Amino acid sequence: MRGTTVITGADGYLGRQLAAALLADGDDDLVLAVRADDSSELAAKKERLDQRLGPQARSRTRVVAADLSRDDALADIDTRSVTRIVHAAAVTRFNVERDLAQRVNVDGTARLRAFAARCDNLQRLAMLSTLYAAGRRRGDVHEERLDDVGFVNHYEWSKWAAEEEVLGAAGELPVSVLRLPTLVADDDGGQVTQYNAFHNTLKLFYYGLLSLLPGDGATPLSLATASFTASAVTRLLDPAIADGVYHICPDPADTATLDQLVDTAFTVFERDPGFQRRGLMRPLPCDQESFEDLLSAADLLRGGPINQSLSSVSPFAHQLYLPKTFRNDALRAAWPGYTAPDPLALAETTCLRLIESKWGRRTQETP
Template sequence: MSESRDAVLITGAGGYLGSRLARRYLESAKQQVILWLHAENRAELEQKSNALREALGPAAHNADLRGGDLCAPEPFADIDPGEVSSIVHCAAVTRFNVKKELARKVNVDGAVKLYEFASGCKGLERLALASSIYACGLRQGVISEEALVDKPAFSNHYEWSKWESERRLQEDFDALPWMVLRVATVVAETARGQIHQYNAFHNTLKLLFYGLISLVPGDRETPLYFVTADFAVDALAAALERGEHRGIYHICHTQDESMTLGGLIDTAFSRFTLDSDFRERRILKPLFCDEESFRLLADGVDSFGGDIVREGLGSIVPFAPQLFSRKSFDNQRLKKVMDVYAAPDAGELVSNACDYLASTRWGRRLADAA
C-alpha cells in the first residue's frame, strides 16, 4: 500500500457507474485506487475481482481490489483508514422494487458503516455519496441542489433509502468533508443509444414492444430525467474534482432539456414501427390511466400473467407514482464545476435507445451471436 495516504476508495466498484468511475481514476494515475466489491466470502471476491480486472483491461494493474459485505459488522475491516484520503460510496441496491428490509440493511445501515469508517480516516479530504435524484420522493415543483430536510412521501423503498442515507450523513456525520451526488436514470452508454445494462426504463419499453401492456400509469406531461453513462461519469468526475464540501449536485439535465412521459411513449412507438415484427403484430399504443387502475392491472397479471410480464411490471409498479409527479431539477451547481456541459437531444437519445433495443431484442441477439 502507498505510504502517501492519498488513496481513493471506491465502493461498489463492480457496479454500473462504480466500474466506469474506477476506470476514470485508474487511467488518470493521480492516486492509489482501492476498489471495494460486494462479496460475502473469499471465493466470491476472487470471482468478482477477476471479472472486474477483465472488464477494466490494462488499467486494472494499478488497482487494489478489496471486498466485503455491507450487512457484515465491519465491511471495511481490511482497509487501513490511514491510507485513504478520498471516498466515493457507490455501493447500493438500486432496484426500485427492493424490499424495505434489504434497502435498510444495505443502503442505509451499510452507508452508516461507511461513514463510521470514514470518521477514522484522519487524512480524509472528501467523502462523496452517490445518491439518486429521486431521493426527493414525490415532491413536485423545483428541486434544488440542497438538503432534503423534510421527509417527503416516496414511491418505493429505494427512494426512501437514498433519502435516509443522505439524512444520516448530514445530521449524524456532518463533521466529515461530505458531498452528495444525485444521479438521474441512466438509459444508454452514449447518445448513440448503446445499452449495456437494463433497468425499469428498458423493461417498460420491452412490454410496449411486445404488446404486453395496454395501460400506462402517469400524466403525459410529467417530465422524465435521463442521462447517458458517459455524461454521468463526466459529471461525477467533475464534481469530485472541483465540487465544494457539503455540496449537493444533480447529475441530470434540466426540464427543458428532458422528455415528457407522453413524448417517450410516442417516440418509442414511432421507432418500433420501423421493425417489421412489431408492425405485423399491429400493436396499439397503450392508454394512460390513473395509479389505482394500473395497480389493478398489475395485480391481475401477477396472478395469471407470464414471467416476462410479471418481471417487467415488477419494475414499473414501484415507480408508477413518480409518473404523476411533475418536478423540475435544478443543476446550476453541476454546470459550474463542469468544463463542458452539454445535454443530448432527448428525442434523439430515446430514439437511438429504442432502435438499439429493438434491433438487439434487448440484448438477446447479441448473446445468441456470441
C-alpha cells in the first residue's frame, strides 16, 4: 500500500542514497527533510536533490525545511499520511563538540520521536546510528540496547544517547536502531564522494605525514559501501521485518583487521610511482601508552604539522585499541542470502581511486 516516508538529513551523503533506493524500491511518496536557514538555501538544496534523483522523481518527492533544533521543525508535514520515518540527520564528525552533539544528535532525535508519536499510521521509525555507539566495549557486541560503558569521543556518546531516545519509546512506537559501519566508498568500484577519518588517515600515510600506526593490529574494522548500506536500510524498513536493533555490517568472519587493511593499503601505495619516489617506509606499530605520550607532546606544538596530523586521527584512534566484534545475527535472519562487500577488495579499489583522484583534488580541478 502506498504511504509516505519521511527522511531527515535527506541531502546528506547517505540520505541521498536512501532516497534513490526507496524511489527504486516501492511506490511510497518521499518527504525529504533538509536543514535550510532561508528560502534560497532550501531552493538550492531542492535543485541539487532534483539533479541527484532525476526529474522523474519530482512527482513522488517533496523537499521541506526542517531544523531539528526547533520544536516546530516538522510542522509542515501532515502526520496522518506518514507511514515510515528514517532519521538520517546528524553531525557525524568524530571531533564534534559536546554541546553541538547534544543539540543536534540527541535533542534533535528527541524532537523527532515526539513527531513520530503524532503519526497515527506509523509503521516504522528507523534511526541510523553507528556501530561505535558501543563505545569502549571490547569483545562481542550484540544487536541489543547497550549500557553506557564510556566513549572515545562525543560523537559516539551522542549516537548512544540518541539510541536511548528512540529505544525508550519501544512498545509505544515501532522503532528500530540501525547501526552502520564505516562507509569507505559509494559502491564496490571504490569511488569516494564523501571523505571521513578512514580516507584522511590513508592520506597521511600516503604523503608520509604519519609514520606511526596506533592501535591493536588484531582489531576488526567493519567497512562497507553506501550502496550496500542503503540496500540494507531499505530491506529493514519493510513492515514485515521485526522492530529492533540491527548491525548493518559484514559477518564477523568476513571482517578485516587493522593489520590486514594497512597491509592492503600499502601494497597498493607501493605500486604507485609517486609513492615509490618518496621512499616511505610502512608505519611502525604504536602501543597505547606511547600514543598517549605522543599526543601529549604534540599538544605542546600547537599549529605544527605533527599536531595537525595527529588531531585528525586521535578522535577515533583510541577505538583501535579496543578490539570488538559486531554480531549481525538479526541482520542475517532478516535478509537471507545478503552479500556484503569483500573488505580487502573494497580497500584495494578504494585506495586505487584515492590515488587516481589525489583524494578528490583531481576531480575538483577537472573542468
